[in-house]
Amino acid sequence: MAEVTLFRTISSPFALRIVWALKLKTIEFDTVMEDFPHKSALLLKYNPVHKKVPVFVHNGKPISESLVILEYIEETWKQTPLFPEDPMERATARFWAKFGDEKLLTSIFQSVLRKGKEQEEAKLDARKNLEYVEEQLRGKRFFGGQTIGFLDLVLGWMANLIGILEETSGQDIIKQEQCPLLFKWIQDFSEVPIIKESMPPRDKLISKFQALQQA
Numbered sequence: 170m171a172e173v174t175l176f177r178t179i180s181s182p183f184a185l186r187i188v189w190a191l192k193l194k195t196i197e198f199d200t201v202m203e204d205f206p207h208k209s210a211l212l213l214k215y216n217p218v219h220k221k222v223p224v225f226v227h228n229g230k231p232i233s234e235s236l237v238i239l240e241y242i243e244e245t246w247k248q249t250p251l252f253p254e255d256p257m258e259r260a261t262a263r264f265w266a267k268f269g270d271e272k273l274l275t276s277i278f279q280s281v282l283r284k285g286k287e288q289e290e291a292k293l294d295a296r297k298n299l300e301y302v303e304e305q306l307r308g309k310r311f312f313g314g315q316t317i318g319f320l321d322l323v324l325g326w327m328a329n330l331i332g333i334l335e336e337t338s339g340q341d342i343i344k345q346e347q348c349p350l351l352f353k354w355i356q357d358f359s360e361v362p363i364i365k366e367s368m369p370p371r372d373k374l375i376s377k378f379q380a381l382q383q384a
């Protein structure tokens with residue numbers, strides 16, 4: 170096995186963060202593309218607790234959980250720093266990364282996948298959560314400042330998936346007038362060459378989310 174191997178799926182937004190981080194830091198890596206619901210014996214061996222991607226294997230040793238993997242990559246390869254230097258800014262970026270995964274992502278998915286009252290509640294939550302994140306962009310082009318950093322990679326799933334979720338659900342998630350900074354960030358982030366070239370194929374994402382919507 171190569172020095173660095175990433176277990177991922179074609180559509181996993183969590184794994185995509187790791188692809189982007191490795192490319193930004195110009196770290197060579199091998200990819201093992203999992204085809205869920207089948208999980209390879211190696212994936213189960215390397216991530217017996219959660220049995221999920223991404224799994225990052227460095228010199229034969231596995232690490233799971235994308236936020237943990239990003240921290241490991243940052244500490245191991247110093248080039249192109251992803252985290253701010255200032256400890257308070259670093260802590261703040263970690264706070265919003267956790268918020269993004271625990272609150273924002275959940276509320277957005279529920280706002281398109283749930284029905285009835287649950288959906289209405291999720292929509293209100295999603296709107297409020299988007300406004301919180303919008304505030305983090307005030308005065309900045311990217312969450313990382315002038316260039317993309319850790320929080321951009323963590324929230325990158327919005328650039329990747331919001332358009333797909335809007336198309337497959339027929340609902341607006343981000344309105345330009347409500348979140349102009351986030352709207353612009355999605356455009357700018359998606360145009361960064363390393364980000365753009367690694368985006369999963371749109372048709373595959375559409376079929377996946379159409380199936381989810383029907384289920």
Ligand SMILES: N[C@@H](CCC(=O)N[C@@H](CS)C(=O)NCC(=O)O)C(=O)O
Binds near residue numbers: 180182223236
């Ligand atoms: N908190 C985890 C989430 C990873 C995750 O949910 N991965 C999904 C793919 S997007 C997965 O492997 N799901 C397989 C399963 O749930 O069985 C992370 O940040 O790495």
